[in-house]
Structures are given as C-alpha cells and as structure tokens.
Amino acid sequence: MSPWINSIVVNLGIPDQTVLILLMFPLVATLVAFFRQVIGIKAFGIYTPSIIALVFFMISDARYESFNIGSMFYDLRYGIAIYIAVIAIGMGMRVILKHFRLLYLPRVAITMTFLSFTVLGILILGAYMQRTGFATMYVFPLIVLVVIAEKFVAVQIEKGTKTALFLAVETLVVALCGYALLSSQTIQNFVFLHPFAVLLTIPANILLGRWTGLRVTEYIRFRDVLAHIK
Amino acid sequence: MFTLLRKSQKILGMNARNLHYVRPLNLKNARAISDDKILSKNVLKKAGVAVPxxxxxxxxxxxxxxxxxxxxxxxxxxxxxxxxxxxxxxxxxxxxxxxxxxxxxxxxxxxxxxxxxxxxxxxxxxxxxxxxxxxxxxxxxRLTLLKLFRPYAYRGIPDVRIIVYNKVPVMAMLRLPTKKSGGKANLQLGGIGVGIDMATGTTTTAVQGKRKIIERTPDTHMPLSGIKIPYWDDILTMAVKAQEASKLGFLGADVVIDRDRGPVFLELNARPGLSIQVANMAGLKERLDRVAGLKIKSVARGVRVGKDLFGGEIEEVLEQTSGKRVIGSVEEVTFIGKDNKRVTVKAKIDTGAYSTSIDRKLARELGFGSTLDAFDKINLSAFSIEKKGDGAVAERVFMKEYGSAIEGLVDVSVVWSSSGVTIRPIVKLYFIMDGVRVPARVNIVDRSHLQYPAIIGKRNLGKFLVDVSK
Structure with a gap:
C-alpha cells in the first residue's frame, strides 16, 4: 500500500473498500470504452455495464489470486440470477402493460413495483431454504439491478425486443469482464501501491477516443466486402 | 494479415463515420433540419427539390x-x-x-x-x-409505386439511398421492402439493399438485412442485378441539391420515384447506415477519401464527378457472373514467341475477323525470322487458286510439300482480299491480354501500313466480352 493511501485509510478512517472502488472505477469505465470502440460490443452505454460490474463486486465480495472463471460464476450466481430475472420481468411486463396504453414513466414505475416485490420474494424464498447468501446482500446493489430494468425497457421500446435482449447479453458479458478486473487481487494491489497510475486511463481514453479503425465486430460484418475488394 | 489491414482502410466503420464525418460535418443546426421532417420539407422545397x-x-x-x-x-x-x-x-x-x-x-x-x-x-x-x-x-x-418496381417490392415503396459528400454522390443503393421487413424499406428490419453503379444507375449486387448476400428477391424470385433505375441523373442531382440546401456535409439522401411525379425527395439522414457498403461490395472510406478536398463548383459538376469516379462496378460484376473479362476495342497485348521472347503491343480487337494476325516485323521480334525466311523462298505462284473451295485443298497440298521443311510453321491460310489471293504462314504462340493467357495460332502478314501491328480475331476471344465504348 502506498504511504499516501495508508494515511488516508488509517488516519482519516475512510474505508479501504471505498478507496479501492473509487480507484478501480476508472479502469472499469475504460474497459467498457475499449469494448465499444475497439471490439464493437455495444451494451447499454457505459454507465449500465460499469455499475453492474460494481454491483457484482459488492454482492460477491470476492478476491481472486488468479483468473478462475468457474469460481467467478459460482460467487456471482445470485447476482446473475437476479439480473436475468430483472430482464425477464422487464420483458414480460411490456407484453402485459401494452394493453393498458400507458405513458412511459407510469409504465416503468409499475414495472419497478413488480421487480421490487419479485426481488423481495426471492430473498424470502432464499431465507426459507436456508440460503443465507441472498439475505446478506446489501440493498443498494439490489436497487441498482432493479433500475437496470428501466434501461432495458427504454431500449425495448426504441429498438425492439430482439435488440434489447441482445444488448442485455452484451451488457452482462461486459459487466462480467469488469467484475473480473475489479476482483483481481493483482490489480487491486497495484492500484493501492500506485494510485496515481489510474490517471493513465486519461491518455488511454484519448487514444480510444481518436481510434478510427474498424471494430472487431465490423471485420465480421464486412467480411464479404473485405474478401471482395482488391 | 497486412492485406486485411490495408483493405480495412477502405471500409468506413462506425468509429470513423462518427469522428471524421458525422460530428465535424453535420453540425447542430443542420441536424436540427434533418430531425424535423416538416422543416426539411420547407427547406428542400425552397431549394427547388420535389417533396411529398x-x-x-x-x-x-x-x-x-x-x-x-x-x-x-x-x-x-x-x-x-x-x-x-x-x-x-x-x-x-x-x-x-x-x-x-x-x-x-x-x-x-x-x-x-x-x-x-x-x-x-x-x-x-x-x-x-x-x-x-x-x-x-x-x-x-402518398407516393405511388412505379410499375417497374412492382415485382420487386412487397407492399411498401422502394427508395434510393445516396451518400453525398462534398457535393459528390459517392455511393448509392436501392432499398426494397420485403415480407420480412413488413413492407418497410429498412435494412435493419430485413429489407433488401441493392448496390447501384454510379455511372449508369444499374443495380449490381444485393444484401438482405445486415449481411446476407442474395441474388434474387426472396418473395418473388426476381433477379436483383441489372435493374436500370429510371431518372438516374435527376435523382443524383436532387441528392446533391439537398445536401447544399440542408448543409449536411455527410448526407444520406432518400429519394422515391413516384409513378406520376418522378423522383421525390423523401428524407434527409444525418447518420446514414454502413450496410450500403455490403450492398455495393465496395468500401465507402476509399471513395470518400478520393472526393475529399475536391473543389466542386456546381451541382452538375458534383454529379459528373460522382459518375466518373464511381462507375464501372457493372463490369466487375459482369466479369464475375460470366467468368469473362471485359475488354475494349484496342487492348495492350503481350505476345510470347519462341524461347519466351516477349513483345507488348497495342492490338485491335476485331470481332469481324476470324483469326488473329500479326505484322511481319513483330513476328521477327518474336523469333519467327527463320520461319519467315524459309517461307519466302517458296515460289507461291505454283499454287494457283481460282475458286474459293480450292483454298483448303491448296493449304493441305502446301503443308504436305513444305510443312516439315519449315521450322515453326504449323499451317498456312489462304486469304482472299482486294489485292488478290495470298497465302499466309501460321505459327503457334501465346498472348496475354487483360491478365489472361491465351494459346493462339496466328497468321503473319505485312501490316506495316496499318495503325496496329496486331489484330485479335474472334477465334481467340472466347474468354472475353468486348465493350465497344471502352
């Protein structure tokens, strides 16, 4: 731990978890930007996948010495389950509420109500089944997952269910990558040791922001054209 | 790997579209026009562009x-x-x-x-x-469907999308509504995009949705290439005018051809999609680069430049579908003679002539000097040929008598012309034209008074199509 961070945590009493998250968040955001500009995975903008990565991190509270996809999914089983439930309910409510011909915000509010009760139901069910893993979750990450439904519904109205589902899967993939980054012991140690190295994300993003080459997904999209032109 | 990288420079991706074209060229006040359909209508109408x-x-x-x-x-x-x-x-x-x-x-x-x-x-x-x-x-x-498009369109109305940049129409496609797209001419919904040759307004290759290459319409099985778009020049002119009026530097112009009114401008698009490149099997970036920085003074000039620069895809498509190369009436030809001697000359392509002839001088350069010398020593007057039917007989007699004695001679040909009957020696060689290697039996004749030292006859043109305008 760098002496500066040490003094913040020890002398000022700011929780090290908070410092860690604040230092890691720019890295996650940069990762999302990289996914969009270079690879071409769109997801729901930058906020949604970053915040979900963070929520996953807070829910699991795990640290990995080395990258291990199996234990990662195991630690995130509740988080992923709730994410899928949120998307499924967002979709289902659209079909049901369509017949009522409601304006946008009241419609989303009704969806939120259903989601809150569903999550509450899952927690109660978990408690009955002696699954303490659910009950110990913080409420804030749960609320964030519920809010994701709004994003989903908005895209669904604008671009259709198929696109929205596709983007939801992309968001999950990007969030999981962000989570892997956040929970890596090596990277955590590094940012504690060199907190100002995080500022390197600024030049990195300037480069990403000027990147005009084809995205990886565009190589696939235009592969027939690429094969055809001389 | 490097060729892929080089090729990818020719295609316009989302990053480059936004950073280099949409953002700097389609400024806020111009976008305000394109986002407001009634306002676009007024602006375009004032500029003399027909609108619904x-x-x-x-x-x-x-x-x-x-x-x-x-x-x-x-x-x-x-x-x-x-x-x-x-x-x-x-x-x-x-x-x-x-x-x-x-x-x-x-x-x-x-x-x-x-x-x-x-x-x-x-x-x-x-x-x-x-x-x-x-x-x-x-x-x-409501705009009405042109009769020409009836078998191609499902319910809706097709439109022509043209990308205009720097007053030059750079790429175009015909968009056809399908059953899958619910009668909407929108590629993302499953509509068809058909590439258009800029010079002639004739359709080339086609894509359905984002990247499915097709040759016929899925609903009616009509072939999609070779459709001649009517009013092509008017459509291009309209698109360029719309760019001037709207001040969108990078414009996707949508034009519908109405049965009664002709071309009518439907919509301005400030963020045109990129699938037009798949429909045309061509890169947009490469075309935009060629147009960048040109000083285009008038609408007519812009249309002219677009047609001149980006026409000609038809030829490639024709070559692909027929497997034949398209050549002009005069082509550069490399003859390969004895001992791999190579000589490149301009040759006349003559579909009226049966066989290929080369000049005596060219034959000598190709190493057939000794053949010619030996041939010249023979007293040809011994072969008196009166009637046309005797030609073949004379050729057979000649070859029986001298064929084995003259090195390189494979046959002779008896030719009637205004100056009487001549017997020409025939030799075997190869020539390369437009990248294709062709084995040929060519006759040797004095062409020193003619413009081209060689003429390629139809016997050796099987692998080519001749475009007389070229």
Missing part, C-alpha cells in the same frame, strides 16, 4: 379535437414529425367504399377516423419521438 406535399398538421390537443377528418383525401400518409426508424407511420391507400371517414391500409384492414384520432393523439404525446418529448403529427401525400 404536406396536407395538414396537428400539433396540439385543441387542433386534434377540432380537426375535420372529411377534409383528408382518399389516400395519404400519417407521420410523426420527429419519428425515427419508420415508427409511427401509417399509410392509407384509399377510402373505404361508401364511407366518408374510413380508409383502407395496404393489408386490406380498415382504419377509421377514430383510429387515426388515437394514433395522432399518441404521436403528439411523444410516443414515437426520441426520449418521449411531445411531437407534431402530419399528413402528407
């Missing part, structure tokens, strides 16, 4: 309550002013028989004034506008 006629508009609840539905014509279109992706548009084909306020849609279903009232209500509440802000609903003239 506005019938009426409704912007408030009050106007909606007081609207006289019987004033609407038999057929019209209802649109949200700030709609996107074709959402919220209803097309009404005609009045229901005997009813004053009921109309029929393309699928035959009946729409009453009350249905339109509800729809307009939703539009002004912002159901179809970005981020749900309140909007204006408007009624406009």
């Amino acid at each position: 006629e506005l019938i009426a508009k409704i912007g408030t609840r009050e106007e909606l309550e007081n609207f006289d539905w019987s004033q609407l014509p038999d057929s019209f279109v209802v649109k949200p002013n700030r709609g996107f992706g074709g959402a919220g548009i209803i097309v009404l084909f005609g009045r229901k028989k005997g009813m004053k306020d009921a109309w029929v849609k393309a699928d035959g279903s009946v729409v009453t004034a009350h249905d339109i009232y509800t729809h307009v209500h939703n539009i002004i509440e912002g159901m179809f506008s970005l981020s749900g802000v309140s909007d204006i609903a408007f009624f406009e003239e």
Whole structure:
C-alpha cells in the first residue's frame, strides 16, 4: 500500500473498500470504452455495464489470486440470477402493460413495483431454504439491478425486443469482464501501491477516443466486402 | 494479415463515420433540419427539390379535437414529425367504399377516423419521438409505386439511398421492402439493399438485412442485378441539391420515384447506415477519401464527378457472373514467341475477323525470322487458286510439300482480299491480354501500313466480352 493511501485509510478512517472502488472505477469505465470502440460490443452505454460490474463486486465480495472463471460464476450466481430475472420481468411486463396504453414513466414505475416485490420474494424464498447468501446482500446493489430494468425497457421500446435482449447479453458479458478486473487481487494491489497510475486511463481514453479503425465486430460484418475488394 | 489491414482502410466503420464525418460535418443546426421532417420539407422545397406535399398538421390537443377528418383525401400518409426508424407511420391507400371517414391500409384492414384520432393523439404525446418529448403529427401525400418496381417490392415503396459528400454522390443503393421487413424499406428490419453503379444507375449486387448476400428477391424470385433505375441523373442531382440546401456535409439522401411525379425527395439522414457498403461490395472510406478536398463548383459538376469516379462496378460484376473479362476495342497485348521472347503491343480487337494476325516485323521480334525466311523462298505462284473451295485443298497440298521443311510453321491460310489471293504462314504462340493467357495460332502478314501491328480475331476471344465504348 502506498504511504499516501495508508494515511488516508488509517488516519482519516475512510474505508479501504471505498478507496479501492473509487480507484478501480476508472479502469472499469475504460474497459467498457475499449469494448465499444475497439471490439464493437455495444451494451447499454457505459454507465449500465460499469455499475453492474460494481454491483457484482459488492454482492460477491470476492478476491481472486488468479483468473478462475468457474469460481467467478459460482460467487456471482445470485447476482446473475437476479439480473436475468430483472430482464425477464422487464420483458414480460411490456407484453402485459401494452394493453393498458400507458405513458412511459407510469409504465416503468409499475414495472419497478413488480421487480421490487419479485426481488423481495426471492430473498424470502432464499431465507426459507436456508440460503443465507441472498439475505446478506446489501440493498443498494439490489436497487441498482432493479433500475437496470428501466434501461432495458427504454431500449425495448426504441429498438425492439430482439435488440434489447441482445444488448442485455452484451451488457452482462461486459459487466462480467469488469467484475473480473475489479476482483483481481493483482490489480487491486497495484492500484493501492500506485494510485496515481489510474490517471493513465486519461491518455488511454484519448487514444480510444481518436481510434478510427474498424471494430472487431465490423471485420465480421464486412467480411464479404473485405474478401471482395482488391 | 497486412492485406486485411490495408483493405480495412477502405471500409468506413462506425468509429470513423462518427469522428471524421458525422460530428465535424453535420453540425447542430443542420441536424436540427434533418430531425424535423416538416422543416426539411420547407427547406428542400425552397431549394427547388420535389417533396411529398404536406396536407395538414396537428400539433396540439385543441387542433386534434377540432380537426375535420372529411377534409383528408382518399389516400395519404400519417407521420410523426420527429419519428425515427419508420415508427409511427401509417399509410392509407384509399377510402373505404361508401364511407366518408374510413380508409383502407395496404393489408386490406380498415382504419377509421377514430383510429387515426388515437394514433395522432399518441404521436403528439411523444410516443414515437426520441426520449418521449411531445411531437407534431402530419399528413402528407402518398407516393405511388412505379410499375417497374412492382415485382420487386412487397407492399411498401422502394427508395434510393445516396451518400453525398462534398457535393459528390459517392455511393448509392436501392432499398426494397420485403415480407420480412413488413413492407418497410429498412435494412435493419430485413429489407433488401441493392448496390447501384454510379455511372449508369444499374443495380449490381444485393444484401438482405445486415449481411446476407442474395441474388434474387426472396418473395418473388426476381433477379436483383441489372435493374436500370429510371431518372438516374435527376435523382443524383436532387441528392446533391439537398445536401447544399440542408448543409449536411455527410448526407444520406432518400429519394422515391413516384409513378406520376418522378423522383421525390423523401428524407434527409444525418447518420446514414454502413450496410450500403455490403450492398455495393465496395468500401465507402476509399471513395470518400478520393472526393475529399475536391473543389466542386456546381451541382452538375458534383454529379459528373460522382459518375466518373464511381462507375464501372457493372463490369466487375459482369466479369464475375460470366467468368469473362471485359475488354475494349484496342487492348495492350503481350505476345510470347519462341524461347519466351516477349513483345507488348497495342492490338485491335476485331470481332469481324476470324483469326488473329500479326505484322511481319513483330513476328521477327518474336523469333519467327527463320520461319519467315524459309517461307519466302517458296515460289507461291505454283499454287494457283481460282475458286474459293480450292483454298483448303491448296493449304493441305502446301503443308504436305513444305510443312516439315519449315521450322515453326504449323499451317498456312489462304486469304482472299482486294489485292488478290495470298497465302499466309501460321505459327503457334501465346498472348496475354487483360491478365489472361491465351494459346493462339496466328497468321503473319505485312501490316506495316496499318495503325496496329496486331489484330485479335474472334477465334481467340472466347474468354472475353468486348465493350465497344471502352
């Protein structure tokens, strides 16, 4: 731990978890930007996948010495389950509420109500089944997952269910990558040791922001054209 | 790997489109015009571009309550002013028989004034506008389907999308509605995009949806290449005019050809999609780079430049489908003679001649000097040929007598011309034309007084198509 961070945590009493998250968040955001500009995975903008990565991190509270996809999914089983439930309910409510011909915000509010009760139901069910893993979750990450439904519904109205589902899967993939980054012991140690190295994300993003080459997904999209032109 | 990287430079991706074209060239006030359909209509009309006629508009609840539905014509279109992706548009084909306020849609279903009232209500509440802000609903003239397009289009109306940059139309495609796209000419919904040769306005290759290459329409099995788009020059002119008027530096122009009115400008697009590159099997970036920085002084000049620079894809397509190369009436040809001696000359392509002839001088350069010398020593007057039918006999007799004695000679040919009968020696060689290697038996003759030292006859043109305008 760098002496500066040490003094913040020890002398000022700011929780090290908070410092860690604040230092890691720019890295996650940069990762999302990289996914969009270079690879071409769109997801729901930058906020949604970053915040979900963070929520996953807070829910699991795990640290990995080395990258291990199996234990990662195991630690995130509740988080992923709730994410899928949120998307499924967002979709289902659209079909049901369509017949009522409601304006946008009241419609989303009704969806939120259903989601809150569903999550509450899952927690109660978990408690009955002696699954303490659910009950110990913080409420804030749960609320964030519920809010994701709004994003989903908005895209669904604008671009259709198929696109929205596709983007939801992309968001999950990007969030999981962000989570892997956040929970890596090596990277955590590094940012504690060199907190100002995080500022390197600024030049990195300037480069990403000027990147005009084809995205990886565009190589696939235009592969027939690429094969055809001389 | 490096070729892939080099090739990828020719294609316009999302990053480059936004950073180099949309953002710096389509400024806020220009986008304000393209996002507002009624405003675009006015701006374009003022610039002398034909647009669908506005019938009426409704912007408030009050106007909606007081609207006289019987004033609407038999057929019209209802649109949200700030709609996107074709959402919220209803097309009404005609009045229901005997009813004053009921109309029929393309699928035959009946729409009453009350249905339109509800729809307009939703539009002004912002159901179809970005981020749900309140909007204006408007009624406009319905454009009618050109007879030519009837077998290609499912229900809706095809349109022509043209990318205009720096006053030059750089790429175009014909967009066809399909059953899958629900009668909308939108590629993302499963519509068809057909590439267009800029010079001639003839369609080339086609794509359905984002990247499925097709050759025929899925619903009616009509071949998609070779459709000649009518009013092609007018359409290009209209697109360039629209760019000038709208001040969108990077414009996707949508033009519909109406059965009665001809080309009518439908929509300005500030963020044109990239699939047009798949439809045309060509890179947009490469074309934009070629046009960048040109000083285009007039609309007509811009159209001219676009046609000159980006025509000619037809030829490639023709070569691909027929497997034949398209050549002009004069081509550069490399002859390969004895001992691999190579000589490159301009040759006349003559589909009226049966065989290929080369000049004596060229034959000597190719190493057939000794053959010629030996041939010249023979007293040809011994072969008196009177009637046409005797030619073949004479050739056989000649070859029997001298064939083995003259090195390199494979045959002779008896030719009648204005100067009488001549016997020409024939040798075997190869020539390379437009990258194709052709084995040929060519006759040698004195062509020193003619413009080209060689003439390629139809016997050796089997692998080529001749374009006389080239």
